[in-house]
Amino acid sequence: MHWADSVARFTADWRRSLHAGGSAPELTDYVPDDNLARLTVLTELVRIDLRYRWDGAGPAKRVAEYRAEFPEVAQSPALVDLVCEEFAMRRAQGPLPLEDFLAEHQELAESVRERLEAEAERIDANALTLDRPPADIEPGQRIDDFDLLTELGTGESGRVFLARQLSMQRLVAVRLSTGGGDPHPVARLDHPHIVRVFDHKLLTFDAGAATGSGRLIYMQYLPGGTAKDVIERLRAHPESDGGALLLRAVDTAMETRGEIRLADSRVRAEIAARSWPETVAWLGRRLADALDYADRHGVRYRAITPGDVLFTAEGEPKFGDFSDAAAMRAGSLPYRSPEDLAATLDPDAVAPDQRGEIFSLGILLWELLTGATPFGDAADTAEALRQRRAGVPDAALSRLPADCPPALRRILLTCLEPEPDRRWTNGAALAKQLDLCLDARARDLVDPPEHGTRLRLRRWRVPLIALAILIPNVLASIYNIDYTRLLVVTQLTDEAVRKLDIGAAIVNTVGFGFGAVVLVYLSRHLIFVPHGLRRGGSYSAETLRRARTDTILFGDRAILVIFTMWILSGTSFPIVIRGTSDAITAYDYAHFLVSHALCGAVALVYPFFLVNYYVVRCIYPMFLSHGEIDEEDAVRLRKLRRRCGIWLIVAASIPLVAVAGATLLTQADLDTIIVEVRVLAIGSVIAFSGVYLLFMAMENDLRALERVQVPSAPANAA
Known part of the structure; x- marks a missing residue:
């Protein structure tokens, strides 16, 4: 693992502990053993830990404590920098005479004094x-x-x-x-x-x-005006013509400032082609990513107002007034989160974190979408807090545009949840959700139409999955039994047939019964988590991650269980009739094995496609609307797409193998089972046509889901 990964993981875990209210990460868990990188990484980890702790995120520590815990810190070239940072952070907490501080670092006192004096001179030189x-x-x-x-x-x-x-x-x-x-x-x-x-x-x-x-x-300098200009234009022309409204607001602001209108560009062309809800999602995706970046660098808003969002000549949004982010500005009341308002009324209340910014951004995006904030005007802080705790009113919901995708509605309502724990955890999670809104196929999978077929099919997942597995296996078993009866069983004595029937009944009952139990166990997250989500329940990120993983892998696990059962059934045949006077010739047993293999392939291929088509289209996408989108899922989806190609080849080979196998039969045997061979060949061709259509649909669905889980960076994509 590259040393930078340790620093990134440590920073991410610090942020996660702040959001979740957990304990601070232990620095020792992130220091690499590599002697070449250890001191470099350790120095950076100490710097990050120092800043978080003195910023109020945890029990404060001093550089001397880090040196006692990690003696090699004393050898760091950045030791004086660390000490100076400690002085700046401690002085920000209250009066701290320099001489008192230097007394704690006597061996570094002269170097620290010189560094601080040089910084003071630089500041003086920068004075006006x-x-x-x-x-x-x-x-x-x-x-x-x-x-x-x-x-x-x-x-x-x-x-x-x-x-x-x-x-x-x-x-x-x-x-x-x-x-x-x-x-x-x-x-x-x-x-x-x-x-x-x-x-x-x-x-x-x-x-x-x-x-x-x-x-x-x-x-x-950005010449394209602010989000306030866009909202005013939307109010004046509520029947928006999509992204062109944003471009007209930008061009008007540029003309007001005496700027020449920008020639058409790729970014402007893409904005113009979007609907207004898609344009709002496009803007929100970029702003959410910027919020997350700023938060990771210790800069945070308390309220995001329309005047804080500026536009380039192309229509790209940028946050402008971060340097005034902590101030209580005039006009910010309609955009403040409930925990921010509560902290104003009660100094002992929990301070807002990035989820407060998510709430504030949600209000701004709602206003951009509808022309009005979701909570209306409030006379004072207490009234504004009461409105937010009551949730988004029906009147605000009725103002959503008719072409607003259900996905965008869901995402914004999650941003505006009164309880922080029910919102998106950070800007990165929100950005990925908004990416989903910009992909028509993906958003239709995750948030299907309210009265669509897919929503109803989600409720019938247990019987549908059971039928998808059971029907191909039953048909394959019937064919295999009939084929075996005509070519093999008719040559056996009554004693062997009786033993075969008893053995088959035992093997099928025990084996397939046990397989059913295993399948139910493997699908438990797929069965119960969607049920809980539909009833309004909530699950941890780990449970949702496990549910997504189990859903993606369920088709493969199902055919592994089915394969085991067919192997067990096939190997039991010579064992069951052992001890009887019958002797199975190599010719007959070869036909039995070929038939068993073909029927087993049918029992594997078609459940694989039917199950995966259903879970990819109906079950897996619903998890994406309730939790963070994990890029590891994109890897699993890509592998599933490749496996679908392999199994498609297997499906295509079934009729070919059936016909090829028939040519090896004697004329008498071929006359006996010619009907069965024709049924298998023709039926397999028809079934392959259906599987191919499922494959093409799954290919498009999987690619869409991959796109939203590994989106292009906003800097490089319009």
Whole structure:
């Protein structure tokens, strides 16, 4: 395993423990034994653990404690960096004199002091003094390296200008704000759907009575307006013509800013071809991925408003105001999660995590879809909290567009669940669900039409699966018995026939009865979990993962059990008649084995296709709507698709083998069973035609399910 995998697993497990409320991961479980990578990985793990713990995620630890636990940390080239990070995080918790801190690290005191002083000098060099407050700055003026061209907007976070950065000769958005706020975490974010913050400068201004400090932050300029512009256009034209509405809102915003409309591009062409619900899912998929990325880098929103989502000229969305994410901004009340509202009313309430962001994003996507927030207006925080705890009202549901796919409706309602535990666990899970909405075949599998056949067939899974296995086996058994009776049994004495009948009854009763018990056991998750989900129950991620795995593998396990039973039945024939006066010739036994093999192939091939066609189309997809989509499932689905190709070849070979085998019979034997041979050959050809149609349908279904479980990255896909 590559050393980076240990770091990724450790970070993921930290996040999982935060969401699930479990204990912090043990660092020792992730340190590799490889001496070449151990110190590098250990240093990075300590850095991650240090940040999570001092951020309030667990009992705080100091670098000295890590050194006591892992003596090699003292040899790390990044040891001084770790100590400086500890100082910054501890000072953020409260006053901490530098000398007191350095006394804890006497052997590193000089190096730490030099590093901290160098950082202070860098900050001082990045300072900017103005002769007026930011409120008095006007377009047309020059501030440091920036010519301010026009004002883009004013808000609680400050004033935003379109500016030309002279040193780089590029257009940037410059925000002038007063007060604090640390932009460093935001500057570390590098995601295709988050506005890129280039850098910042500390501001001080002294204009007589007006003095103070603030920041100048310059970032990527996006000319396409905000989600607020899109919502206003939707309200004005509720009969949307799909993604073209988004492009018109973007073009209008660009014209307002004096920008030239972008020539058509691949991204714009794909947006224009989408319905409006698909466009909302397309936007949501990218924003959810950006939320997850920001959360993994320690940056989090409390409420996502339409003004926070900006658009490029192509219509790609980007989060804009992450540097003000923790602030309580004006107008954010309609977009806050119930746990965020509860924390405002009760300081002792549990602080919201990323699932609060999921709720807030769900409100924004609902508004983009319908033109109105799902909960309406609230006079105050308490009223807003009461509305959210009551769930999405019927009036809001009635505003959903007629062409809204059931999948998108389900996904948004899950985002807006009052209880955080019932929402998507993080942005990555939500992004995969929204990917599903963008694939028509996949979303129809996971969320079939409300009154469609597939929904009704889900309830009959036990009898349908039983019939899919039983009918081919019964037909194959009848044919095999008839074939054996005509060619072999008629040559036996009454004593041998009696023993054969008794033995066959015992073997079939015991063997196939035991096989049925094994099949029921193997299908227990397939039987009971869908029943519980349909009745509104919930299951752990592990149980759902097991149910998905068992469903994908059930067809293979079923034919393995069937194969074992047919082997048992075939080998019992010479054993049963042993001790009688009859002797089975090699010729007769060869015919028995060929017949048994052909009938066994029928008993394996057709249940395989019938069972897998049913579970892939009706059962497996329903699990995807209740849990995280696992990329390991895509591997299993791909292997199942390959096995389907192999079994299709077996199905095609049955009539060929039957005809070829008939040519080896004597003329007398062929005359005796010619009808049976014709039935097998013709019946197998007809059955193969049906299996081929099932194979083609399964091929398309499996490919669709694979696509949504290993989606293209949003940066590379429209």
